[in-house]
Amino acid sequence: xxxxxxxxxxxxxxxxxxxxxxxxxxxxxxxxxxxxxxxxxxxxxxxxxxxxxxxxxxxxxxxxxxxxxxxxxxxxxxxxxxxxxxxxxxxxxxxxxxxxxxxxxxxxxxxxxxxxxxxxxxxxxxxxxxxxxxxxxxxxxxxxxxxxxxxxxxxxxxxxxxxxxxxxxxxxxxxxxxxxxxxxxxxxxxxxxxxxxxxxxxxxxxxxxxxxxxxxxxxxxxxxxxxxxxxxxxxxxxxxxxxxxxxxxxxxxxxxxxxxxxxxxxxxxxxxxxxxxxxxxxxxxxxxxxxxxxxxxxxxxxxxxxxxxxxxxxxxxxxxxxx
Numbered sequence: 624x625x626x627x628x629x630x631x632x633x634x635x636x637x638x639x640x641x642x643x644x645x646x647x648x649x650x651x652x653x654x655x656x657x658x659x660x661x662x663x664x665x666x667x668x669x670x671x672x673x674x675x676x677x678x679x680x681x682x683x684x685x686x687x688x689x690x691x692x693x694x695x696x697x698x699x700x701x702x703x704x705x706x707x708x709x710x711x712x713x714x715x716x717x718x719x720x721x722x723x724x725x726x727x728x729x730x731x732x733x734x735x736x737x738x739x740x741x742x743x744x745x746x747x748x749x750x751x752x753x754x755x756x757x758x759x760x761x762x763x764x765x766x767x768x769x770x771x772x773x774x775x776x777x778x779x780x781x782x783x784x785x786x787x788x789x790x791x792x793x794x795x796x797x798x799x800x801x802x803x804x805x806x807x808x809x810x811x812x813x814x815x816x817x818x819x820x821x822x823x824x825x826x827x828x829x830x831x832x833x834x835x836x837x838x839x840x841x842x843x844x845x846x847x848x849x850x851x852x853x854x855x856x857x858x859x860x861x862x863x864x865x866x867x868x869x870x871x872x873x874x875x876x877x878x879x880x881x882x883x884x885x886x887x888x889x890x891x892x893x894x895x896x897x898x899x900x901x902x903x904x905x906x907x908x909x910x911x912x913x914x915x916x917x918x919x920x921x922x923x924x925x926x927x928x929x930x931x932x933x934x935x936x937x938x939x940x941x942x943x944x945x946x
Contacts (some may be wrong), residue, residue: 642886643735644893647681647698648675652908655916656923657682667926671710671857675729677871678908682707686748690871694906700898703871713854727794727837734830739817740884743826743877746853752801753865764813768800769864782851785861790847799866803831
């Protein structure tokens with residue numbers, strides 16, 4: 624085919640792509656065995672999670688207003704959301720013990736590669752992307768587009784657990800896409816039928832959240848690996864990768880994010896009354912309930928073994944309603 628054909632197609636695709644914004648967080652402020660969406664109020668039923676954003680989060684958090692009273696370690700003071708993922712764990716003794724993998728950077732992208740949003744991300748919105756009980760690629764939620772890969776060189780193929788089968792030249796990168804459609808009355812969410820496509824009936828498009836997390840495996844595994852990767856997630860193999868989100872953006876900046884999504888082909892800062900995009904944290908985020916739950920992987924596994932509830936199979940298709 625001619626170069627003119629590809630140029631024309633490229634322009635057609637580019638015309639649908641709008642501006643995006645991004646929030647960076649340089650470390651998790653807490654690792655803990657809680658999940659306020661799946662196991663509200665519980666301190667012994669969840670696997671270990673790494674938390675980013677507002678430190679007001681507890682096992683009982685339900686609303687944006689609660690999060691907006693906290694300290695955030697996000698590099699935008701207007702974003703008091705809380706984000707969390709199952710903690711990646713590495714081993715240096717063939718699986719006898721596991722420790723949390725160090726992180727290079729967490730980035731929350733909003734509306735990257737999507738069409739303009741119609742409505743702001745609602746206050747009190749809670750979302751989950753991925754499927755915590757997935758044990759194979761076929762069980763994963765397609766819309767979440769969950770993936771693990773080396774950021775640059777290395778790891779061209781995946782091992783049986785879904786991780787790169789050889790040493791990464793730089794960082795291990797995790798990607799995860801959240802639903803971009805919402806019913807503003809019920810707070811039910813869903814995915815479009817395709818990128819840039821249509822929302823399910825009764826829903827409108829909001830800025831789509833995407834996690835991009837770079838884990839610093841070189842720091843703890845300097846010798847690299849070949850074959851089965853010496854790490855896993857607190858929930859199991861890479862296939863169980865998932866993420867959670869409770870909205871904490873101020874209403875002002877949530878509305879501004881919709882406005883910026885209409886610009887084309889550029890990064891758009893979202894600034895507000897609490898400060899500017901890129902402002903470094905002015906407080907130190909910390910665990911709001913240090914005496915409850917555990918940050919130790921072995922202890923979290925022991926606690927889960929005693930639980931008397933069935934395993935929860937939350938997925939991107941399961942939606943929360945307004946509290």
